Amino acid sequence: MKDILGDLVRRLEGGGAVALARVVEVSGAAPREPGAAMVVTADGRVIGSLSGGCVEAAVIETAREVLETGVCVGERFGIDDGIAPGLTCGGEIEIVTEYVGAKxxxxxxxxxxxxxxxxxxxxxxxxxxxxxxxxxxxxxxxxxxxxxxxxxxxxxxxxxxxxxxxxxxxxxxxxxxxxxxxxAAPPRMILAGANAFVRALSRTGSQLGYRVTVVDAREVFATPAQFPHADEVVVDWPHRYLRAEAEAERIDGRTVVCVLTHDPKFDVPMLAASLAVVPLAFVGALGSRRTHLDRVARLREQGVTDAQLRRLRSPLGLDLNARTPEETAISIAAQIIAETSGGSGRALSDTDGPIHR
Structure with missing residues (x-):
């Protein structure tokens, strides 16, 4: 519903009423999670999606009824049997459609x-x-x-x-x-560095729902204009910023840290500080295999333990043969999604069992 909330408010401000349909329960394989929402206006306009097209037509008919009666209607949709509307993925969802007016x-x-x-x-x-x-x-x-x-x-x-x-x-x-x-409050993504790769990843992270912070000590590079998709741009040494955020309890077990500075004087202190913070959902560093080996040696000299180093994801990203900053951002984001949600990162065609765990 978060993605249609602004549209819902604007429609009501424009006058009239709408029908709000939401997925409230899911069992088995289903295309959307509880909370997915769709709005149907009195003139038949549709905003949002509930199932990727499987049951929307039936729910639109229900929405028309709800707009007339003002009474909410609950419906369950199971496997598509070719007769009644249903899901091709084999799961079951419950959708509740309700009247929403100006009040x-x-x-x-x-x-x-x-x-x-x-x-x-x-x-x-x-x-x-x-x-x-x-x-x-x-x-x-x-x-x-x-x-x-x-x-x-x-x-x-x-x-x-x-x-x-x-x-x-x-x-x-x-x-x-x-x-x-x-x-829930959005999870945080802290990006150390101020370059084209950070710019691309800040956009991708924002699209994934992260609250994105870009931090770099170089004031000339770390400007909001350079990173329009970041929620905040901080001019500070990344490791000092991270420690202050940890002490203030503004990071948690959902926080992702990516170091993309390509400079030992920035990335080694930042990685040492990140690996010392427990919990963090993900700690990664961009760079070649040669850079990684040099960085690990420097981290050991800083007292970083083997157990801490096992938490480091470097070289960062999945093997997509990414070249551009935008491709690299997708590669990094794919690894973050896989590792924070228990995915394998393998092609679905090479795996068995349910697609959605």
Missing amino acids: RLPLLRQLRALVEAGEPVALVTTLSGVSDWALLQPGEPGPWPQIDGDIAALVRSGRSAVAGADRCEPDQSALPRVFVQAF
Whole structure:
């Protein structure tokens, strides 16, 4: 939903209402994760996607119904049998479509502001009748005390999922079924260096949802104009910046560090500092095999241990025979995705089993 949030707000500001359809549960192989969203306007315009085209036509028909009745509708789609709409990938998804009118604007504007600021937040929605909404941040109680614990756990983890159920507890108090759409603070990508490779990777990292920081001690090169896709450009020695961020607890186990300076006086201190920080999701350094061997020798002289060196990914990137900065950025990003998500980096045609783990 994050990718259509701005469009959703603008549509409501323009007047009228829309139908908002979201994937709330997934089982087996499915094209999208919980939280994927699609908006259908009163004049039939469609924004976003739920399944890559498998079930959108059926959901658009449901959206028209929802716009007339104002009541949310839940649907499950399984394997495509050639008769009813379904998924060709063999999984099953549940989609809930609800009416969204102008009264939701204040909450949606607040949600957009928090997401743009990188604040963790969740939109909690009841999944039957005329839906209720609540906007919650970590530590805030929700309006459903019976399932507050389940909701709070999802908000903290940044995971979108269903909580509760449409049933009654033994004391007959209502226990609603809700969808918790979590918007976690974005993970960080810290890029040491100020060159064309950093510029290309800053753009790719931003497209992948990272909050990108470019850091270099050379003021003439490290300028926002040179790196328009970075969230921030810092003029400082990279290792000094990283240590300060670690001490301030502004990096965590999702943080990615890539050193692309090609200069021992910058990259050796930065790598030594990065490998000393636990946890980091990924530490890599660009360079040739000869550069790597020289760098490892220098790191050993700095007291970096064998265990720490095993965390270093260098030469950085997958073997794509990349030459240009843009190709190299794809190569690096592919390795980061594979290693942080448990992928093998092999061609899918050479592997067996489920495509999505």
